[in-house]
Amino acid sequence: MHELARTITVELRADGHRMEVYVLGWNTLEERIAEHDGARMAFDPSFGPFSQSILRKTEHILLRQDEARGGFSRMETQLTRRASALGTLPGDATIVVDTLEAHLDAEVDTYRDVALNGRPRTALPLPQGLLSRLAAEASERIRFRLKANIASCLLATGERPRAATMYDEAYEHAPDEPKAVAGKAFASLLREEWRELLSGGREALATDQTNEGLAGNVVQAMRSASEIDEPLDLVPESPHGSASVAVTRVDFLRARERMPQWWEAARAAVAAHPDDQLARQFAAEADVDEALRDPEFRRTHLLAPARRARVTAAAATLCGRWDEARSGEGVILPEMAAVCCNLIVAYHALDDLYGRAKLGLLRARVLTA
Secondary structure, three states: OHHHHHHHHHHHHHOOOOOOOOOOOHHHHHHHHOOOHHHHHHHOOOOOOOHHHHHHHHHHHHHHHHHHHHHHHHHHHHHHHHHOOOOOOOOHHHHHHHHHHHHHHHHHHHHHHHHHOOOHHHHOHHHHHHHHHHOOOOOHHHHHHHHHHHHHHHHHOOOHHHHHHHHHHHHHHOOOOHHHHHHHHHHHHHOOOHHHHHHHHHHHHHHOOOOHHHHHHHHHHHHHOOOOOOHHHHOOOHHHHOHHHHHHHHHHHHHOOOOOHHHHHHHHHHHHOOOOHHHHHHHHHHHHHHHHHOHHHHHHOOOOHHHHHHHHHHHHHHHHHHHHHHHOOOOOOHHHHHHHHHHHHHHHHOOOHHHHHHHHHHHHHHHHO
16 A cells, blocks of 8 residues: 555656655544644544643643742752761652653653654654643753654654754753763764764764664764774673674675675674664664675675575565555665665576566656656
């Protein structure tokens, strides 16, 4: 159905119409209906005549909770003076706030899952709406989470400059949160501010040596620094075994065209992190690249049985990544278009004419769109 929607969109554009066609299931319709009270009253059987009144009373309770926080803060300050000698800060003063935070966290988790399931366009207005409705009540941490999810949706829909700006804004709400620091570094990557990230990111790693996301982004920035020979020499040892550092180091070695080092690094990364999508993709591409560079294959264009089996498995992995990318609502990002190209190369090595023809048609449709 999604493929048919893409085809109709291409045909409309060919006729001069800029309209985009999407397939919406009932889950998506439920989310859209939830954004409008009139629609909810018409279609949601659980939204009764008293629901709006209940919502207004809930908002009033949230406001009263916000007013009560000042009193809790004053109580906490007084208790801290006594508890400091024991080395333990009181935690009971945040019980009411924690209840609200747990509710908002669950809401944000729902929005995040919608986006991760290939529906970033559907997910985008959800955190935007919650941020506008609950900005006064939400903590700085919740604001960070909302804006980080907005940034992720913007990136998935191809709006990189806006995504980078939103990651920066998210950081300002929680500058001590490791994921916020990693997000700000990622914003620098999106703007291709390699040198700024290398200097600022390494300084931040000196403060928090366990920030795996930040370390991976710093290693990614090292691709642009020709004077760097081994990225692991320039980041703390603690995150060396993380998936983010492992896959970005593979990308670093690959950009330097170091064979067989990048092939070996890719296989080590997927062995250590078998559930990481990029690790699986890079390992598959390593198998294809090694097969194409084999002197016997170059001479005969024939794959030995063992190597053919590895390339066949690699093609299946790449095909899965490509199918996932083109079946969702997001745009086809350049790095995912490269996956399609590598898959065509794998089919060529396997002499799979049908696979090449099918992918060539799909790629032409995507590029036309």
